[in-house]
Amino acid sequence: MTVRTVRAYRRLSVEERRAQLLDAALSLFAHRAPEEISLDDVAEAAGVSRPLVYRYFPGGKQQLYEAALRSAADVLELCFAEPQAGPLTGRLSRVLDRYLAFVDEHDAGFAALLQGGSVVETSRTTATVDGIRRAAAEQILLHLDVPAPGPGPRLRMMVRTWITAVEAASLIWLDEGKQPEATTLRDWLVDQFIALLTATAATDPQTAAAARAALALEHPDGPAGLLARRVIPVVSEAAHLL
Amino acid sequence: MTVRTVRAYRRLSVEERRAQLLDAALSLFAHRAPEEISLDDVAEAAGVSRPLVYRYFPGGKQQLYEAALRSAADVLELCFAEPQAGPLTGRLSRVLDRYLAFVDEHDAGFAALLQGGSVVETSRTTATVDGIRRAAAEQILLHLDVPAPGPGPRLRMMVRTWITAVEAASLIWLDEGKQPEATTLRDWLVDQFIALLTATAATDPQTAAAARAALALEHPDGPAGLLARRVIPVVSEAAHLL
Structure with missing residues (x-):
């Protein structure tokens, strides 16, 4: 031997x-x-x-x-690459599927890394994780296809907060024994993206332009159409606000 | 001497x-x-x-x-206490005002704590920060006033992801020299809450009931009314989705 x-x-x-x-x-x-x-x-x-x-x-x-x-960071950054074609929600869904498969595969290590307080955590490991977040944000901003001089602070902040929300949801998902199913979580995260983009569009003209362009590419039977039809009954009772 | x-x-x-x-x-x-x-x-x-x-x-x-x-955690948890009266967005705004004043006052320490990788970070400091997050989530869930047996996993996940988004936005805010103004950031975070609540309502009946009840208490000249009227022009171009 x-x-x-x-x-x-x-x-x-x-x-x-x-x-x-x-x-x-x-x-x-x-x-x-x-x-x-x-x-x-x-x-x-x-x-x-x-x-x-x-x-x-x-x-x-x-x-x-x-x-x-x-x-692992190199593998994860490859997950973010997605052709800039078709409805935005389809692209986000495919990226999220790959991301959630990565989270599923690296569960305990992913949780230990992001929960912090680990003995191996240093400014270098933190910098690596921040680098992944930045890479994810840059990819999403590319898909939003904002004309020069490029995305402003509000749109950047919106994308970065959504990425943090995705991380937080992934940690909760692991913590709850990977419930609900990954595809359900993915759909909800896509819904969150549309919701945040739309809410930010309310006060930021650049985000409004990006949201209009993104919604124009969506199909009625896609995530944005489904979300719109499901949200209407909830908000229609709040007609007193209009 | x-x-x-x-x-x-x-x-x-x-x-x-x-x-x-x-x-x-x-x-x-x-x-x-x-x-x-x-x-x-x-x-x-x-x-x-x-x-x-x-x-x-x-x-x-x-x-x-x-x-x-x-x-500091004790001080911060006191910021979350807010009477359960009046429109939800008003309550959230007041809590966020106190929270952002705390962030403003403890800027560098707050950033060092949450960015991780610090020499003083241990499982105990991580547990303290997690305790603050849990306290914040419990407070918000109280305000959503969900009937027994209380909030389910989707509503909890929504609240926890919003709290993480607030943290992330606070860190970006500090990183960008406290721009935009704290009140602008607060309004945007309230808009995000309404957006996430509404989007989650689309697929979770309990969240839908909580969203309906919350929207019923809102005033037309409050954050939810303002958001609704500003969002309509953006989404009205996407009528093909309905």
């Missing part, structure tokens, strides 16, 4: 070995809080010795965690 | 001295990141010696920070 392990060591290049250790670390960090994971666990999961892990990650668990987080 | 300081020491009871040290710590932690504050700063601000600070807070800076945070 030792001989075969040594052979396996030789077969992998430095880069391949690093990637293998990262993979092992990422799947451990995905499903347990960082506090619960030791370097021995990572070594065992990768089928290597603890000194070998240290050779690749001299900074130990902290360095492994940060590298695993960076690699 | 030494004699007078010694006299001043004697004049304060243990509880008074503790409160005085906490006050000094809180005003330091409010305006600078915890990383930038030393026990010497606290001792100097309180006009006492460093050993005296240690006598009251043997855990040093970490213990002082946690105690200051606990005392």
